[in-house]
Every structure is written in C-alpha cells, then in structure tokens.
Amino acid sequence: MAWFETWFDTPYYHILYKDRDFAEAENFISLLIKYLALQKDSKIIDLACGKGRHSVFLNQLGYKVLGLDLSKESILYNKQFENLGLKFEVHDMRNEIFPKISSEKADAVFNLFTSFGYFENDEDDKKVFQSIANAVNHNGYFVLDFLNAKWVEKTLIKEDQKTKGEIEFTIKKKIQDRHIIKDISFTDTGQKYDYFEKVKLHTLEEIENYGAEFGFEKVKTFGNYQLGDFDLENSPRCINVFQKKQNY
Known part of the structure; x- marks a missing residue:
C-alpha cells in the first residue's frame, strides 16, 4: 500500500499534528473566500478534507460543502458533523467526483495544506486535475495550496x-x-x-502546466496564508488560484 493509505488512518498521524494552527487556517480560508467573492450557498468541494475542520468552518460561513478524503477513519469521524449543507464521503482524488460522488458540479474546489504531490506517477497527478476540471462549473475556481519547493x-x-x-x-x-x-x-x-x-516537489511552472492542460487559467499565486504576493526565494507557500475557462 502507498504510504498515505496507511499513515493517515493511524491515530498517531493525528497525535503528531494535533497542534496545528487552526486559527491561522480559518483566517486563511476567510481571506480566500473574500478574494474569490463566492456567493453564499455556493457549493465547495474540500478535497482531501482530513478530519473535516475546514469543511465544517466553510459550512458555518454559509456554503454547501462536500468533504472528500481517502481516509475511511477520518470520514467516519466527520459523519457526526453532517447536515443538509455538509456531507462527507470516502474518495480517492484521482477518481471522478462528478457524477459518481456528487450529482451537481461545484463553484469551487479547494485542495489545501499540501494535500497534493503524493503520487509517484505524473499521470496520477494529471488525473487529479482532470477530475477537478470535470467537477467544477464553468468559471468556477480551483485553489491548490502547495509548498514552495525552492523555499x-x-x-x-x-x-x-x-x-x-x-x-x-x-x-x-x-x-x-x-x-x-x-x-x-x-x-x-x-x-x-x-x-x-513523501511529497513531490512540484515547481510553480509544472503546476501551471497541469492547470492549462485541463482547461484552467491561473488567476493568482499567493505566497503565504495572509495572501501575500508570491516570491520564489522567500515565500513558504505556493497557493495557486485557477479559474475554469468558459469554453472547456
């Protein structure tokens, strides 16, 4: 089995990372929502949602949220938070979301906090972009929050x-x-x-090329969770905001 199919399902993963700065994360999500100007009741897919905290927060902000994660243990835990506007499902991000998991397309797909780059094969990385492209509405957004390889x-x-x-x-x-x-x-x-x-050190250019191949236009790249400008040498994050082209 791949490392992410075992490690994420252990209690030790959650023990090691239990002290993550959720206040910073929620502030980042609030800034991101404001930047994207998403209307209330818009549908957001939280891809690789983990224990669902950010899905729950997005739902509390007034959005319809579908949280997806490969970890069965995490999704089982998340089920307690479900309501009419918040659902969780086990899902491999390389597989199709629409219409197998969701009967309607999303206005935005978020893949946050370095939840990409796990796969050995570049074709698997492309499958992620393909599934997201098929799951998001025309002019909808895809936000890929990745590490800055140079930093x-x-x-x-x-x-x-x-x-x-x-x-x-x-x-x-x-x-x-x-x-x-x-x-x-x-x-x-x-x-x-x-x-x-084990995470692949994708460059900004590689990520942009993946986006372009599957009908996304890059709108902006931020360099940190305060949505500061991206600097190749000094930015800790590489937060890519893509918008799906109208004719794709």
Missing part, C-alpha cells in the same frame, strides 16, 4: 524531535529525486513504529 530546499531542517503527550516523535527530512521525504519514528507502549511521508 523548502533552503529551509530544510534535517532532524527534529516533537513530544506529544507521552510520545516523542523523531522526524528526519531529506530531499531525494525531487521529493521531500519525512521519516517519522517513535515508540508507544514498548512498541517501535516507523512511518514516512
């Missing part, structure tokens, strides 16, 4: 320790074959565990 290379910390409760995680990072690889090791109740994460 990652400059700021890489090769080894770090993080203590979460009684568990100490050792995290080692390296760049190999255009991927950033994060090895995660820890011991819990006397048993040693080893997992890893």
